Amino acid sequence: MNDFYLSLSTVIPPAEKGLMPRTLDSQITLEKTPSYFVTKEAPRRICSMSHKTKLIVVVRNPVTRAISDYTQTLSKKPDIPTFEELAFKNKSEGLVDSSWNAIRIGMYILHLENWLQYFRLSQMHFVSGERLITDPAGEMGRVQDFLGLKRIITDKHFYFNRTKGFPCLKKPESSSQPRCLGKSKGRTHVQIEREVIEQLQEFYRPFNIKFFETVGQDFKWD
Numbered sequence: 001m002n003d004f005y006l007s008l009s010t011v012i013p014p015a016e017k018g019l020m021p022r023t024l025d026s027q028i029t030l031e032k033t034p035s036y037f038v039t040k041e042a043p044r045r046i047c048s049m050s051h052k053t054k055l056i057v058v059v060r061n062p063v064t065r066a067i068s069d070y071t072q073t074l075s076k077k078p079d080i081p082t083f084e085e086l087a088f089k090n091k092s093e094g095l096v097d098s099s100w101n102a103i104r105i106g107m108y109i110l111h112l113e114n115w116l117q118y119f120r121l122s123q124m125h126f127v128s129g130e131r132l133i134t135d136p137a138g139e140m141g142r143v144q145d146f147l148g149l150k151r152i153i154t155d156k157h158f159y160f161n162r163t164k165g166f167p168c169l170k171k172p173e174s175s176s177q178p179r180c181l182g183k184s185k186g187r188t189h190v191q192i193e194r195e196v197i198e199q200l201q202e203f204y205r206p207f208n209i210k211f212f213e214t215v216g217q218d219f220k221w222d
Helices: 042-049 062-076 083-087 108-115 129-134 136-146 194-215
Strands: 004-008 029-032 054-059 088-090 124-128 158-161 166-169
Touching: 054 129, 054 136, 062 083, 062 194, 083 088, 083 194, 108 194, 124 129, 124 136, 129 136, 129 166
Parallel strands: 054 124
Antiparallel strands: 004 029, 004 054, 158 166
């Protein structure tokens, strides 16, 4: 989980506006693309579109995120090398291969520094992927506060789906079924040796610490 949302509450240029739904002055348009946060050119291009855009980033423990990334890729490409082969240049020496995309995405501070060249930290809100599962209403409450919205989404809108291991939205008025995450979410992760997890935790620690200090929030990933 590493999702990125744009809150486009300001005037959008005609070229980009044609790609967005019609929005009233009293409404906020949200656009989600997971790859924005880690795409080098994205901050400059979005800033040129609207420098007042609000940014929402969902982050999770980078070790868990890397394993989840690999699990999803493995489901589509079963012949890829093992997680350990991809994650390390030299496992015995604990030399992590930070060029592997699944590893590099979790180096959040590097991506954040790129965004801070174009946007103020006050324009960004970071959602805990872990708390989004354990306390979805609380996380959504903070998102609504960040966007300047009344807290309409509360505990009453969620229930926990034990099969998927994720909270789901209760039946919306426009549907006869509850709204849950797609089939690609909630699958059982590949089993990784404890030693490998500890090596990756050690690798990410300095990046995590700097990220926590920069955003002023401790996500407690150790």
